Amino acid sequence: MADRQEQPPCRILVMASGNGSNFQALIDAVAAGRIPNSRIVRLVVNRAKAYATTRADSAGIPWEYFNLIGGGFLAKGERDEAKVREARERYDAALAQRVLAGSGDIRERPELVVLAGWMHVFGRAFLEPLEREGIRVINLHPALPREYNGAGAIERAFEDFKAGKTTRTGIMVHYVILEMDMGAPILVREIEFREGEELAQLEERIHGHEHELIVEATAKVVREILEARPAK
Template identity: 30%
Template sequence: MLNVVVLVSGGGTNLQAVIDAVDSGAVANTKIAGVISNNKNAYALQRAKDNGIPGVCISPKEFASRDLFNVKFLEAVDEMRPDLIVLAGFLVVIPPAMIEKYRNRIINIHPSLIPSFCGTGYYGLKVHEAALARGVKVAGATVHFVDEGTDTGPIILQKAVDVEPGDTPETLQRRVMEQAEWKILPEAIGLIAAGRVSVKDGRVQIKA
């Protein structure tokens, strides 16, 4: 059984997609062990509560220094004994010690086709604003492992989504979530739970 801990800052729509996939059996051999947010008002914590999943808020604002937060944050993650950590719209920098401890066991969903529109400053609507400003014809989402860089870890899955005439950042964001993010994040977790994902020379290999 793959123990999954989900880290989320906001509404938790990707969290809900994972919950639904686990509940339906679309993602097998997987349990969501807990949800951690840096925002006590995040609706994601309510989603966790509604589904009987332990949820906790740990905010950098509650600690005198970022170093102290990082220690307590890692302790909270460790207590949930994750086999896999899923960043589902988590807007806090992951401590280097956590990346090292959970090497190739932390994944992130990013709302673009990496390496386009990714890295520092590209999150939420900003990604879609930049994509539309550039005039791209195809957007999408990427699930990747987390390393010490920003959106630089090995890519697991990607899914393209057409940009339509008249799109706004909001309509494009919604379509990317519905057609890409909510599909490939659960799929990636399922592949990992099935033992089909490995990393070699910085690239992901998926066994048939």
């Protein structure tokens, strides 16, 4: 078998919605070789003012803005549940096609999609086309498996700590499936609460752990992808 370092790099697409500090951690880790033999081929954001795009520009990584409302899938202020559901399905399907198209070059099609602070819950229309093509999708979530799924996880855990219901929370990187934050964990880290710590301090501490865990988990999955490639 050829030396794995002689293989083409594993192609990673990152999706982010905001500041992009976890995206920056991935950029730095790829550059330092902590994520082996890999390349970030593109960034997708769904918020026009996401600072992650500035990070992408600095690193020379192409990016695109693709938004549910801005893309014309959903009228601003629409409340009809059926229309919202249909719009989300069309958006997911369109985004899946963009991912599979690889920016017009099939050689740029990602092998791994990393959701790094991506504020949109995907449905079948996105996940199934990628699964058929063998593209893995992983997500960072600031809670332990089967605890505090969905938005506001840190705040809800902190409230339970203040109420004496728990002494720890955590973070995980997991595979993305239809059930929100319920996919198989890749890496998990427990984080103990500290007496006297305020929510803002806890959030800062958790974010520091997130930067480490998302790199470690991405590296683990990249190694698996590289090892699973057929021998030449």
